[in-house]
Amino acid sequence: MALAPRRAFAAAVITLPLALVPHDRPAPWAWPLPTQRVERAFDAPRTEYGPGHRGVDLPGRPGELVRAVDAGTVTFAGQVGGVMTVTVEHGTERSTYQPVDPTVSVGDAVDRGAPLGTLLPRHPSCATTCLNLGRLRGSEYLDPAERLRSGGRFRLISPDGPPPEPPGWNGSGLVNLLGGPITSAFGMRVHPVTGERKLHDGVDIGAACGTPVPALAAGRVSRSEYRGAYGEQVEIVHDDGRATSYSHLSRRTARVGDEVAAGDIVGAVGTTGRSTGCHLHLMLLVDGNPVDPLTARG
Numbered sequence: 467m468a469l470a471p472r473r474a475f476a477a478a479v480i481t482l483p484l485a486l487v488p489h490d491r492p493a494p495w496a497w498p499l500p501t502q503r504v505e506r507a508f509d510a511p512r513t514e515y516g517p518g519h520r521g522v523d524l525p526g527r528p529g530e531l532v533r534a535v536d537a538g539t540v541t542f543a544g545q546v547g548g549v550m551t552v553t554v555e556h557g558t559e560r561s562t563y564q565p566v567d568p569t570v571s572v573g574d575a576v577d578r579g580a581p582l583g584t585l586l587p588r589h590p591s592c593a594t595t596c597l598n599l600g601r602l603r604g605s606e607y608l609d610p611a612e613r614l615r616s617g618g619r620f621r622l623i624s625p626d627g628p629p630p631e632p633p634g635w636n637g638s639g640l641v642n643l644l645g646g647p648i649t650s651a652f653g654m655r656v657h658p659v660t661g662e663r664k665l666h667d668g669v670d671i672g673a674a675c676g677t678p679v680p681a682l683a684a685g686r687v688s689r690s691e692y693r694g695a696y697g698e699q700v701e702i703v704h705d706d707g708r709a710t711s712y713s714h715l716s717r718r719t720a721r722v723g724d725e726v727a728a729g730d731i732v733g734a735v736g737t738t739g740r741s742t743g744c745h746l747h748l749m750l751l752v753d754g755n756p757v758d759p760l761t762a763r764g
């Protein structure tokens with residue numbers, strides 16, 4: 467009887483990293499924003515300075531985390547023609563991100579999916595807030611959509627039309643939002659601080675203190691307070707009645723009653739409450755009971 471939870475715990479630890487590591491070469495680019503959609507397609511300029519659309523525009527929200535499409539080295543972080551820009555070199559190609567308030571510096575090595583900064587409002591080429599993602603080989607502009615994870619397939623949407631349905635959410639989607647490794651799975655464990663054996667009622671995702679925490683799905687904020695061992699916590703009740711909560715935050719930016727959309731920032735990673743270091747304790751509650759967020763169906 468007592469072994470079953472241990473076995474489940476071990477299985478989760480062994481299978482998770484495999485699901486997160488791509489095996490294909492060259493690996494497709496990861497999407498830099500949670501909304502995995504192209505709003506305006508690439509239109510190659512005929513000459514180096516000629517008209518065209520150098521890159522693709524991805525819809526986003528101001529303050530959203532912008533992530534590296536692949537591992538590489540930051541080669542630029544500053545203004546280009548008055549627009550804040552980050553450039554990452556990946557071997558023979560480079561990716562560019564505009565307009566982004568950078569949290570990285572030139573020379574930084576970044577992993578695929580690592581945060582580069584936050585999305586700034588009002589890119590000159592978008593009707594609404596968007597990220598302009600560029601792809602360069604030498605001085606030649608290439609179509610970034612060819613490298614994005616859908617294999618180049620994408621859907622154009624009208625900025626004036628109704629907003630599209632948010633993507634479904636499930637275990638892996640929950641973890642990918644922060645991009646950090648799972649440092650402790652859901653299940654029975656010996657608590658690192660108290661030494662007692664008890665249920666770990668969420669998953670721990672490692673991330674630097676201050677990393678913005680996005681809501682995993684749309685819903686209404688039902689709790690935003692300091693709550694004992696959980697520290698600073700935000701809880702969201704979703705349309706299907708399930709709830710997610712975000713604990714040990716350094717900062718809460720959502721208030722009780724706020725309506726949030728998937729991807730809205732509700733706080734920042736911290737180590738408040740009973741915690742040994744910066745991480746997010748993510749919980750999924752069904753009928754008020756914690757369940758493993760990584761096995762949830764969207």
Ligand SMILES: [Zn+2]
Nearest residue numbers: 668669670747
């Ligand atoms: Zn935890």
